Amino acid sequence: MATSSIFHNIRTWLSNRWYWVPLFVLLIWTITPLVWAVSASFKDAMEVYQTPVTLIPNHFNLDNYIRVFEYPNFWRYLFNSVFLAITTTIIAVVISILAGYAFARYAFRFRHILLIIILVPRIIPRASIIVPLFTGIAALGMLDSYLSLILTYTATAIPLATWILAGFFKVIPKALEEAAQIDGAKPWQIIWYVVIPISLPAIITVSIFSLREAWNEFPFVLAFTSSQEMRTLPYQLFMLKDSMGMQDWPMVLAFTIVTILPLLILYIIFENAL
Amino acid sequence: MSLYDIRLSFGAAPFIGLENYLYLFTDEVFLNSLIISLVFVFGSVVLGLVLALSFALSLYKCKRTGNFYKALSLVPYLISGIATAIMFRFLFSGDVGLINMILSTLGIDTINFLAEPLWALLICILANVWFVCPFATLVLLSGIQSVDPELFDSAKIDGAHRFxxxxxxxxxxxxxxxxxxxxxxxxxxxxxxxxxLPLTNGGPGRTTEVMALYMYKVAFGELQYSLGSAVMVIILLFNVITSVIYLKVFNVNYSD
Structure with missing residues (x-):
């Protein structure tokens, strides 16, 4: 009797609140790798190997992070990553705002086909354009330069950004722009004073996408650069894993967390705006 | 480019027709990577779609703490592939991995996951799904949100079951x-x-070497750029074919 009522309770709970099951899976699935990595990054090298497992380190210490910051050239890699991410994002967002506005508001020939065509760089797999881009960049003598990375990152960020922005601009009421036009505003003034302030959420979304792309990019920087000074954080993380022979887990994981954290903080700050 | 024979040491690049493709389809290593790619993609797509759809449905249903979970579900999207690979490698590694420690405390024999072909492939799929699923969830969620809620209500009044x-x-x-x-x-x-690449580097042996990895090794390891581009063209063809099938099956209308 009692067991059947328990089953009954479970069944009614499941039929009304079933969505907590996938959400619970989502929670565990998403945070397990992260929490485990964060926890290990505060342990010392021996504690990682101990059983039973500890989630909160016995000897909580920041040594691993200090070792990451003192790693030779770390600040140079950080600078490379930040510099590439910011330059790429600024260029890509400016171009996409202009392109998106043109696609949304101006009727010109081949507009629809062009909008599809600019998606092509997005559709061609990242891994598969490495080889042709590499030979092209080598022919231009731009291997191992910031320019090659900025160009390629910008080119991969623009298509999606243009699409998102064009879609957003389309639904802005035309009356606002027409009012500005009647008051004698030039097209760039309309974009700067009317369109951009209204579409700030979309612009933030697009900027985060583009930051993410440049910050996390790996295949291009692996293929196009050779000198140590040009490495970005993900590249160094990849090399670190190799050079350490996977022995010094806490330090590798601390490095991983350092590469994850900046974007995560940005995301948390702007999450409400998205 | 895939029709020429470009190697670094030669000045000239003779036109060799389809020879690169003929070579590829007789090369056991490539055929192996082709099959592994297909298994890897099939596994990732099935698991990814099931997870994304159930996440999207429950995110839509959950009103109270929904925003928290929605924000959480996008977190893997912000993390680089390398970082994902390293975290998964740490989770499943032989001596320090969480999964093995749990297994050993439960009294089950530990498994050296990344040294066994099938497990290694499965873990590649898991890590890949962890990495690519958030965006699919986001797309599906926006799709469900655009459905008129009145449809659900009227269906419920008509006595329609949830499924x-x-x-x-x-x-x-x-x-x-x-x-x-x-x-x-x-x-x-x-x-x-x-x-x-950072998770298994195609190993153990070549059991997780997908086509993209094969291409990278051929092009930048052996410096055979033309052969690499031939692989690229094949990857591209697979992409185009699968997307055409999806567009047909799901009747995507991209005019608006």
């Missing part, structure tokens, strides 16, 4: 979004490179 609502209303109405997220999942998986 009927899912099958007869939600799935047909979000079919275009399903198509887009399927395209995303299989594109990302066919081209996946930054998760597998």
């Amino acid at each position: 009927h609502i899912l099958r007869k209303i939600i799935l047909p109405l979000i079919a275009p979004m399903m198509g887009i997220s399927l395209i995303w999942l299989s594109f990302a998986s066919f081209n996946m490179f930054d998760v597998i």
Whole structure:
């Protein structure tokens, strides 16, 4: 009797609140790798190997992070990553705002086909354009330069950004722009004073996408650069894993967390705006 | 480029027709990577779609703490493939991995996951899904949110069961979004490179060497750029074919 009522309770709970099951899976699935990595990054090298497992380190210490910051050239890699991410994002967002506005508001020939065509760089797999881009960049003598990375990152960020922005601009009421036009505003003034302030959420979304792309990019920087000074954080993380022979887990994981954290903080700050 | 014979040491690049492709389709290593790619993509797409759809449905249903979970579900999207690979490698590694420690405390024999071909492939799929699923969830969720809620209410009044609502209303109405997220999942998986390279580097042996990895090794390890581009063309063809199928099946209308 009692067991059947328990089953009954479970069944009614499941039929009304079933969505907590996938959400619970989502929670565990998403945070397990992260929490485990964060926890290990505060342990010392021996504690990682101990059983039973500890989630909160016995000897909580920041040594691993200090070792990451003192790693030779770390600040140079950080600078490379930040510099590439910011330059790429600024260029890509400016171009996409202009392109998106043109696609949304101006009727010109081949507009629809062009909008599809600019998606092509997005559709061609990242891994598969490495080889042709590499030979092209080598022919231009731009291997191992910031320019090659900025160009390629910008080119991969623009298509999606243009699409998102064009879609957003389309639904802005035309009356606002027409009012500005009647008051004698030039097209760039309309974009700067009317369109951009209204579409700030979309612009933030697009900027985060583009930051993410440049910050996390790996295949291009692996293929196009050779000198140590040009490495970005993900590249160094990849090399670190190799050079350490996977022995010094806490330090590798601390490095991983350092590469994850900046974007995560940005995301948390702007999450409400998205 | 894939029709020429370009190697670094030669000045000239003679035209060699389809020889690169003929070579590829007789090369056991390539055929192996082709099969592994297909298994990897199939596994990732199926698992990714099931997870993304159930996450999206429950995120839509959950009103109270929904925003927290929505924000959480996107977190893996912000993390680089390398970082994903390293975290998964740490989770599943032989001596320090969480999974093995749990197994050993439960008294089950530990498994050296990344040294066994099938487990290694499975872990590649898991890490890949962890990495690519958030975007598919986002696309599906936006699809469900655009469905008129009155449809659900009127269906409920007519006495439709939950699974009927899912099958007869939600799935047909979000079919275009399903198509887009399927395209995303299989594109990302066919081209996946930054998760597998640090996770297994194609090993053990060549049992997790997908086509993108094979291409990278051929082009930058052996410096055979033309052969690499031939592989690229094949990857591209697979992408185009799968997306055309999805677009047809799910009837995606991209005019608006």
